[in-house]
Amino acid sequence: MDFLNGLILDQIFAEHADSSSISRRLEEASQDTELTHHHIVDAVIITIAAWLTMVVTLEVNDFRQRLMATYKESSADENTKRRYTAALMAIQYGMYDAFIDWGLTYSICAAIVGGITWYNANQNLVTVIWGISLLCSAFLLAVAGLKIPEWLGYYRKSQLKTIRDTSGFSAQAVNELIEGESTVTAFRLQARLGVGKHFSQFVWFLLPFYVDFKFYWYLLSMFLGVLGGQVFLYIVFKCRKRFKNNRGRVAMGASSVFSVASSICFMFGVWIIETSWGLHVLGNSKLLPAVFFAWLAFILVLQAVKYHEHRKMSTQEAPDLLFESTHREPAQDVVDVEGESNSKNEGSNGVEDSSTKNSKQEGDDDMKSSNRREVMHKDSMNATGQGYFYQTAYFDRVNIKTNLQAPIGNDSGVSDVNPRDVYKSVAEEEDMKANVTCLGRFWRVLPFVSFWGLLLVGSRDMNCCRRNKDESRQTVSGFQSMSTCKKGWFVFAKIVKLLVNAAAIFLAILAMGSAVQATVSKQKMPYVHQRYAGLNTNQVCAYTSKCAPGEPSTYLNKEAADAANATVIHCGKCSGCSSWQDLSVQWNTRKNAAKLSQSCGLRNMFNRDSMAQCLSDDMGWTTDCAYAWVHSVECAKQNCMFIAVTAMVTNKLGNFKVEPGQVTPANCNEAQCEQGNPGRFAELSGASRRKMNIPSDIARPKDQQCQIIGAVPEDEKGFSNWTGYFEPLCPRSASPP
Numbered sequence: 001m002d003f004l005n006g007l008i009l010d011q012i013f014a015e016h017a018d019s020s021s022i023s024r025r026l027e028e029a030s031q032d033t034e035l036t037h038h039h040i041v042d043a044v045i046i047t048i049a050a051w052l053t054m055v056v057t058l059e060v061n062d063f064r065q066r067l068m069a070t071y072k073e074s075s076a077d078e079n080t081k082r083r084y085t086a087a088l089m090a091i092q093y094g095m096y097d098a099f100i101d102w103g104l105t106y107s108i109c110a111a112i113v114g115g116i117t118w119y120n121a122n123q124n125l126v127t128v129i130w131g132i133s134l135l136c137s138a139f140l141l142a143v144a145g146l147k148i149p150e151w152l153g154y155y156r157k158s159q160l161k162t163i164r165d166t167s168g169f170s171a172q173a174v175n176e177l178i179e180g181e182s183t184v185t186a187f188r189l190q191a192r193l194g195v196g197k198h199f200s201q202f203v204w205f206l207l208p209f210y211v212d213f214k215f216y217w218y219l220l221s222m223f224l225g226v227l228g229g230q231v232f233l234y235i236v237f238k239c240r241k242r243f244k245n246n247r248g249r250v251a252m253g254a255s256s257v258f259s260v261a262s263s264i265c266f267m268f269g270v271w272i273i274e275t276s277w278g279l280h281v282l283g284n285s286k287l288l289p290a291v292f293f294a295w296l297a298f299i300l301v302l303q304a305v306k307y308h309e310h311r312k313m314s315t316q317e318a319p320d321l322l323f324e325s326t327h328r329e330p331a332q333d334v335v336d337v338e339g340e341s342n343s344k345n346e347g348s349n350g351v352e353d354s355s356t357k358n359s360k361q362e363g364d365d366d367m368k369s370s371n372r373r374e375v376m377h378k379d380s381m382n383a384t385g386q387g388y389f390y391q392t393a394y395f396d397r398v399n400i401k402t403n404l405q406a407p408i409g410n411d412s413g414v415s416d417v418n419p420r421d422v423y424k425s426v427a428e429e430e431d432m433k434a435n436v437t438c439l440g441r442f443w444r445v446l447p448f449v450s451f452w453g454l455l456l457v458g459s460r461d462m463n464c465c466r467r468n469k470d471e472s473r474q475t476v477s478g479f480q481s482m483s484t485c486k487k488g489w490f491v492f493a494k495i496v497k498l499l500v501n502a503a504a505i506f507l508a509i510l511a512m513g514s515a516v517q518a519t520v521s522k523q524k525m526p527y528v529h530q531r532y533a534g535l536n537t538n539q540v541c542a543y544t545s546k547c548a549p550g551e552p553s554t555y556l557n558k559e560a561a562d563a564a565n566a567t568v569i570h571c572g573k574c575s576g577c578s579s580w581q582d583l584s585v586q587w588n589t590r591k592n593a594a595k596l597s598q599s600c601g602l603r604n605m606f607n608r609d610s611m612a613q614c615l616s617d618d619m620g621w622t623t624d625c626a627y628a629w630v631h632s633v634e635c636a637k638q639n640c641m642f643i644a645v646t647a648m649v650t651n652k653l654g655n656f657k658v659e660p661g662q663v664t665p666a667n668c669n670e671a672q673c674e675q676g677n678p679g680r681f682a683e684l685s686g687a688s689r690r691k692m693n694i695p696s697d698i699a700r701p702k703d704q705q706c707q708i709i710g711a712v713p714e715d716e717k718g719f720s721n722w723t724g725y726f727e728p729l730c731p732r733s734a735s736p737p
Contacts (some may be wrong), residue, residue: 018025025716041221042209043265044133047140048202049225054144054151055165055328056095057233062166063091063191066174082422086184087177088425094191102199103449109203110218113210117511120518121212122643123662124650125511127276129208134269138262142299145258146306149251151236155310161501183430184423189444193453199453204501207508263296271317276650415511422594510649513642518663520639521671531675531682532704535610540708541574541686542566547730552578558708571706575686576624579735583622583687584726591620601633608634622736628684632669635679639669666696693720 002326071084105507149155173190176182180191210218235254243250270291298550431441443449540563545551561568569583577586589596600614611633612626621629636644644665663671673679682688689696693706695717702718709720 043137045221046225050229053229063170086423086426090188094188097192098195102218110447117515131272138266141262152251154251167194167197266295267292314537324571514646521668522566524671539573570691576628578686580730582625583737635673639672
């Protein structure tokens with residue numbers, strides 16, 4: 001709060017800069033490149049939606065792949081087949097549950113932040129967030145470029161992960177299901193948590209990017225991101241099918257494309273931010289390409305590290321490829337568990353899939369059906385390749401299911417069943433055995449269950465020393481078995497994520513608070529202007545003898561002062577800052593008042609008496625005047641704090657032009673802290689820059705600037721020139737202590 005004291009004092013006093021300062025600022029502002037951001041779609045929302053499309057597909061098929069592998073090794077009795085079919089549907093339902101949980105969460109967050117900032121969002125802050133959005137998109141594109149060789153099956157799975165593409169929940173969930181330690185309902189929850197974990201990574205991070213973002217543009221951005229993710233899925237699918245021997249070249253080429261796209265986004269984002277801040281360092285055309293190539297060089301260094309890891313793995317016992325085929329024949333690389341037929345999804349040309357042809361030509365007796373709508377069962381496993389993404393070329397192969405055929409009964413026949421009915425019957429049987437009530441069934445479908453489950457997982461990951469009662473089984477994700485390097489990376493990644501999320505929450509709260517305070521200030525501004533409209537016709541503060549004790553005094557109006565042969569020294573009634581000492585301080589500290597006041601604020605916290613004493617000692621205010629300014633600061637902290645901090649994040653780092661209608665800290669202070677609405681600074685202070693006709697950064701109508709000063713002449717712009725008036729200064733004894 002001491003920092004806010006100084007910041008708000010700085011903003012209040014900065015309002016009263018001299019005319020030379022105004023000219024200098026306007027001249028600098030005129031040189032600024034004006035950026036206007038029409039917020040239609042957002043780069044980072046599109047990029048994250050595309051990323052989630054990818055990783056959700058990976059997550060779902062990680063569950064399916066592990067389920068298939070364990071089912072292959074189990075007995076082929078009827079109950080196993082039913083549980084297998086039910087488990088497949090549990091994965092699908094778990095994914096649907098996660099979509100509902102996090103779709104609602106994302107939409108509610110977007111509606112809240114976007115709704116609050118719909119009007120009066122600080123456009124300077126919006127522009128900075130626009131630049132940050134491009135920088136974040138550049139980072140995600142760089143990560144995707146690093147992962148493409150893994151996704152295309154050229155690299156082995158990396159040991160160091162920036163953003164996980166699978167949650168790691170599937171192995172334990174499948175094992176517990178097969179061993180009978182879990183039910184299909186619990187397995188559904190694990191799939192729900194696995195998918196939800198990817199969504200949960202971006203909930204807080206996306207908050208600032210909803211600022212000033214209309215909800216329909218949010219939906220459009222999400223749609224474009226999902227569409228882009230589908231296109232990328234399809235490209236990966238076709239590349240893995242088509243390229244066998246040249247997969248490395250394709251992977252490196254695709255990675256290079258993403259690296260260049262990332263560098264372009266990074267360069268553009270840096271340019272937007274530095275231009276908005278008014279730094280003008282990169283305005284030189286030679287420096288922008290330098291930013292591009294610097295980021296590209298950084299990505300290439302990371303690519304070299306990944307390549308070194310790949311080469312090192314090739315000489316050692318390496319981990320499996322991502323979703324490596326369980327059937328090693330290259331020709332048999334196409335399988336879908338619950339997708340649509342190849343002829344429909346790959347062009348609707350009626351041509352049978354080449355890999356299916358090859359598998360038929362090889363004459364495997366186990367491949368009795370090539371219908372891709374058939375649920376994989378044990379008898380077809382040995383002859384069926386395990387394709388990447390389960391050959392998911394389109395998203396509807398993951399989240400849109402129709403009636404499937406599953407092997408129920410003896411091995412020689414196939415019964416037409418609805419797998420949803422199978423799941424329902426198995427789940428009901430397990431619920432009956434566990435005596436699950438209707439309330440329990442209702443409870444587990446609530447989004448809170450997903451959020452709580454992920455919170456428990458996160459706390460477990462951080463509690464790296466906890467064990468189960470069975471000492472042979474740890475409840476952690478391998479932290480204790482990590483090398484020192486991996487532990488350091490794990491901790492570093494956690495800290496970075498925490499800081500990034502904290503910064504995102506801070507920006508979102510700042511933007512919302514600033515928008516609310518700006519809205520209130522605009523609503524109150526007409527009342528303040530109405531009060532100041534009679535500034536030149538109402539009460540005045542005047543004196544009959546300069547530097548005389550007890551002077552100046554309040555008169556009904558200028559005419560009354562003239563009748564008493566008194567000279568008007570400021571408009572409005574005399575009050576705490578109307579003494580000879582305070583009047584001289586108003587003029588003599590006009591160039592460094594902001595600096596002095598900020599210093600006082602930084603040295604005092606929650607102590608109004610200490611702040612008042614500091615203002616008296618450092619600036620020369622009398623006690624009554626110092627407390628009037630403290631009152632203004634306290635009012636501004638309550639009513640203009642977010643606007644003041646926003647000014648620091650934008651104005652204090654650069655040189656923004658104040659657009660018409662934009663609420664600055666000085667505007668907010670004027671609207672809420674001067675005329676009893678709620679602050680009473682005008683009543684407590686008496687004299688001010690406005691009332692003494694001293695220029696400020698805020699251009700005011702003539703009727704709201706005191707034009708009846710009789711003590712000093714005016715300059716060519718119509719402002720009072722007090723240069724020689726306070727020379728020599730009045731004796732200190734002529735003013736209150």
